[in-house]
Amino acid sequence: MPTRVLIVEDEPEFMHRFSSAVLADPSLCLTAAVGTGQAGIAMLDLQTPDVLLVDLGLPDMKGVAVIDHAARHHPACDVLVVTMFADDDHVVASIEAGASGYLLKDASAERIAASIHELRAGGAPISPGIARRVLERFRTRSRPVVPGPVAVPAAPPAEASPLTPREGELLRMIAKGFTFETIGTLLDISPHTVVAHVKKIYRKLAVHSRGEAVYEAGQLGLL
Structure with a gap:
């Protein structure tokens, strides 16, 4: 069964390029391509796609809000950010909201299609230009401790x-x-x-x- 993809992108040039990347792959299915966050949320609730491809700079709301909605209401939907923003604030906010992949808009059509497949396989595709930021965040994030009735032996030195x-x-x-x-x-x-x-x-x-x-x-x- 083809992987169903919803695109939320307000710039016509990029919407066309992303849509073409999906349509060119027979194992992917484009469910809709919309230009606002509100329309994206509506399509998420209506279609429950497998993958949400979303920009962060939307005209009516922040793309992070769309990511957060997908993570809260459609946890089985993988989120791939494709944006021009490569700064720490946008990268971290997107990942913390629930995005599993983060590409910059200079990614090729082939890279975008391959990243969608990587997401569905459990991966986390990331543009090389921001990979070090994610790694630094990963290294400094403390691991949560889950309380339980059984005492856990102390970790070895x-x-x-x-x-x-x-x-x-x-x-x-x-x-x-x-x-x-x-x-x-x-x-x-x-x-x-x-x-x-x-x-x-x-x-x-x-x-x-x-x-x-x-x-x-x-x-x-x-x-």
Whole structure:
């Protein structure tokens, strides 16, 4: 079944380019292309698309408000921001509102279509120009503690970890659901290097899959 895409973009040139990118891919289906935030919210509620492609500079409201509505009322809908804004405030606000991907408008039509597929596969496509901002935010964000009736053993001291700092960082990204391609972009390393690190992590934790690695790392207090 084709992935249903809703586009919210007020500039005709970009609306046409984004729409063409979706229509050119037979595995994607353009449900609507609208030019205001209000129309975007209405289409979200009416059509419940699989992917929302949204600009941030809309004429009637901030694009972040549309993202927030999608996250609150349609959590199964993946949100891809495509915008001209590359500053920290817009990037962070979009991600915190619920966006899973963030591209700049200089992205090619092929890149946009590929990013939609990456989103649906659980990835987080990000333009290289802003990847370091996301990485810095990721590194400084504290991990929430979920209270529970069962006492959780204290995490082992850092020196007891079998993983190197880079392997630990990469494992935390895996736990967040980032694809190997996205991890490579964020860490500025090749996909081959990412795979090499992952193999070392699997070997050190005596596991054979991403899920097992995340579970075992959680049990050992490494996340």
